[in-house]
Amino acid sequence: MAIFLIGFMGCGKTTLGKKLASKTGFTFIDLDKVIEQAAGKTIPEYFARHGEAAFRELERDVLQSTKFPENSIIATGGGAPCYFDNMEWMNKEGLTVYISLPPAALASRLEKAEEVRPVLKDHKGEALISFIAGKLDEREPFYGKAQIIASGLGLTADKLWTTISDQRK
Numbered sequence: 001m002a003i004f005l006i007g008f009m010g011c012g013k014t015t016l017g018k019k020l021a022s023k024t025g026f027t028f029i030d031l032d033k034v035i036e037q038a039a040g041k042t043i044p045e046y047f048a049r050h051g052e053a054a055f056r057e058l059e060r061d062v063l064q065s066t067k068f069p070e071n072s073i074i075a076t077g078g079g080a081p082c083y084f085d086n087m088e089w090m091n092k093e094g095l096t097v098y099i100s101l102p103p104a105a106l107a108s109r110l111e112k113a114e115e116v117r118p119v120l121k122d123h124k125g126e127a128l129i130s131f132i133a134g135k136l137d138e139r140e141p142f143y144g145k146a147q148i149i150a151s152g153l154g155l156t157a158d159k160l161w162t163t164i165s166d167q168r169k
């Protein structure tokens with residue numbers, strides 16, 4: 001079973017996905033990293049050189065052409081479910097799990113994180129919170145198609161695994 005973790009930047013897909021994989025023995029795959037390998041450059045470099053539209057095409061191609069191992073946990077890019085038929089594709093190929101967090105919590109995590117996220121365009125403080133709130137409004141209709149929705153507040157790998165296991169029974 002391929003388990004796709006989806007949700008806004010900073011909701012914890014990479015952090016929780018790695019922990020879940022080491023707990024379950026599943027293979028962990030970070031789709032952003034696979035894209036960087038395929039492109040031969042980092043995501044910020046790719047955005048700067050080719051623009052977001054080209055990035056979205058590459059993201060879809062990488063997602064839909066990767067042969068995910070039998071038992072795998074995939075941290076998808078924050079925007080991946082919201083373009084083309086990616087959400088339908090993931091729902092068909094595996095189990096989708098949306099990790100949901102309110103804008104203020106996402107903003108406070110993202111301000112502390114060192115990784116560059118080009119979609120955030122250097123917004124800070126209140127401006128970052130309202131920017132995230134606007135983007136989340138656009139994206140929630142896609143994220144909401146996930147088979148499992150988990151609140152990311154205080155979420156641990158153990159709790160997430162219990163939720164996933166209950167759903168698969």
Ligand SMILES: Nc1ncnc2c1ncn2[C@@H]1O[C@H](COP(=O)(O)OP(=O)(O)OP(=O)(O)O)[C@@H](O)[C@H]1O
Binds near residue numbers: 009011013
């Ligand atoms: N449960 C948590 N509590 C507090 N901070 C957390 C938690 N999980 C992750 N973080 C922090 O939030 C930041 C973003 O987490 P992470 O990189 O896992 O998010 P992501 O969903 O993979 O984001 P992206 O879509 O940009 O790849 C990191 O700095 C991480 O240390």
Ligand SMILES: O=C(O)C1=C[C@@H](O)[C@@H](O)[C@H](O)C1
Binds near residue numbers: 077
């Ligand atoms: O939310 C987004 O649009 C993105 C999230 C990241 O995971 C990367 O995929 C990229 O920076 C775009």
Ligand SMILES: [Mg+2]
Binds near residue numbers: 013014032075
């Ligand atoms: Mg990540």
